[in-house]
Amino acid sequence: MKAIEITATVESINQAQALLESGVDVLYFGEELFALRLPTYFSREEQQELVELAHRHHKKVTVAVNGIMHPEKMRLIPDYLTFLESIKVDQIAVGDTGVIFVLQRDGYQLPYIYDAQMLVTSSRQINFWAKRGAVGAVMAREVPYLELKEMSETIAVDGEILVYGATCIHQSKRPLVENYFAYTKAEDEVNRERGLFLAEPKKEETHYSIYEDSHGTHIFADNDLNLMMELPKLVELNYGHWKLEGLYTPGDSFVEIAKLFVKAKIALLAEEWTESLAQELSVKVTEHHPVGRGLDTGFFLMDPDEVK
Numbered sequence: 001m002k003a004i005e006i007t008a009t010v011e012s013i014n015q016a017q018a019l020l021e022s023g024v025d026v027l028y029f030g031e032e033l034f035a036l037r038l039p040t041y042f043s044r045e046e047q048q049e050l051v052e053l054a055h056r057h058h059k060k061v062t063v064a065v066n067g068i069m070h071p072e073k074m075r076l077i078p079d080y081l082t083f084l085e086s087i088k089v090d091q092i093a094v095g096d097t098g099v100i101f102v103l104q105r106d107g108y109q110l111p112y113i114y115d116a117q118m119l120v121t122s123s124r125q126i127n128f129w130a131k132r133g134a135v136g137a138v139m140a141r142e143v144p145y146l147e148l149k150e151m152s153e154t155i156a157v158d159g160e161i162l163v164y165g166a167t168c169i170h171q172s173k174r175p176l177v178e179n180y181f182a183y184t185k186a187e188d189e190v191n192r193e194r195g196l197f198l199a200e201p202k203k204e205e206t207h208y209s210i211y212e213d214s215h216g217t218h219i220f221a222d223n224d225l226n227l228m229m230e231l232p233k234l235v236e237l238n239y240g241h242w243k244l245e246g247l248y249t250p251g252d253s254f255v256e257i258a259k260l261f262v263k264a265k266i267a268l269l270a271e272e273w274t275e276s277l278a279q280e281l282s283v284k285v286t287e288h289h290p291v292g293r294g295l296d297t298g299f300f301l302m303d304p305d306e307v308k
Contacts (some may be wrong), residue, residue, distance in 0.1 A: 030042070036066050165243070197210060
C-alpha cells in the first residue's frame with residue numbers, strides 16, 4: 001500500500017502546532033498577495049516560524065503561490081521565491097505558468113505542485129507538467145471517482161485529492177459582489193467573514209458561499225466535502241495525498257476533524273478499516289463541522305456524464 005500524506009490548511013501558529021501534534025504531515029499556508037482562498041494569510045516572519053515549527057516536528061510545508069499573477073504581481077514573484085527558498089520551504093503550489101517559467105529560468109530550488117484548480121482534469125495535462133518539473137498535481141474537485149480511476153493508471157506524479165472542506169466552483173477576477181451592490185445601490189461588506197451566499201431561484205435551501213478579495217470573486221459549492229466513507233477507494237487507486245481545507249471550519253473544530261482523518265489513515269495503513277469505524281468517523285466529522293454548512297461527497301460519486 002502506498003504511503004498516505006495529509007495536508008492541512010492553517011489559520012494560526014497555535015493551530016499549526018495542534019495540527020502537527022495531531023498527526024498532520026504537511027502544513028499549507030501563504031500570503032495574501034500570491035495565495036488563493038486560505039483561512040488566514042501570514043506575514044513573512046510568521047511563514048518562517050511555521051516552516052521552522054513543521055521541521056522541528058519532522059513534517060513538511062507547502063506554500064501556496066497559486067494565484068493568477070497579473071503583471072503587477074509577477075514583478076514581485078522573484079523576491080518572494082527567493083524568500084521561500086531562503087527559509088527552506090519544502091514545496092510550493094503553483095498554477096500560473098509564468099511562475100513556473102521564473103522558477104526554471106532563475107534556477108530556484110523549490111519543488112512545485114501543479115495547482116490550476118478546476119482545470120486539472122486529465123492525466124495528459126498532469127504528465128505534461130510532470131515532464132517540466134512538477135512533483136505533484138492538485139486534482140480538480142470536479143473529477144469523479146470513475147475518472148480518477150482511469151487517470152490513476154497513467155499519471156506520473158501524485159495527485160492531491162480534497163477529502164474535507166469547501167469546494168470552489170467559480171473564480172472571477174471581476175468584483176461581482178461589489179458590482180451587484182453598486183447596481184442595487186446597497187452597501188455591505190464583501191469579505192469572507194460577512195458570510196454572503198447565493199441561492200438559486202425557487203430553491204431557497206441552496207447556499208453557494210461567495211466572497212471577494214484582491215484575487216477577485218470566489219463562489220463555492222452548495223455543500224462542503226466529506227469523503228471519509230470513500231477513503232478506501234482512494235487507497236485502492238493509490239491516491240495517497242489527502243487535503244483538508246479549513247476555510248470555513250475554524251479553530252479547534254478543524255483540528256478535531258484533522259484528528260479523525262489521521263485516525264482513518266492509521267486504520268487503513270494497518271488494514272484495520274471497517275464499515276463501522278468509517279461510519280463512526282464520518283458522524284464525528286459532521287459533529288465538528290460548522291452548523292449551517294452541509295456536507296456531502298461532492299462530485300466524487302457522480303456519473304462523469306453528469307458533471308458539467
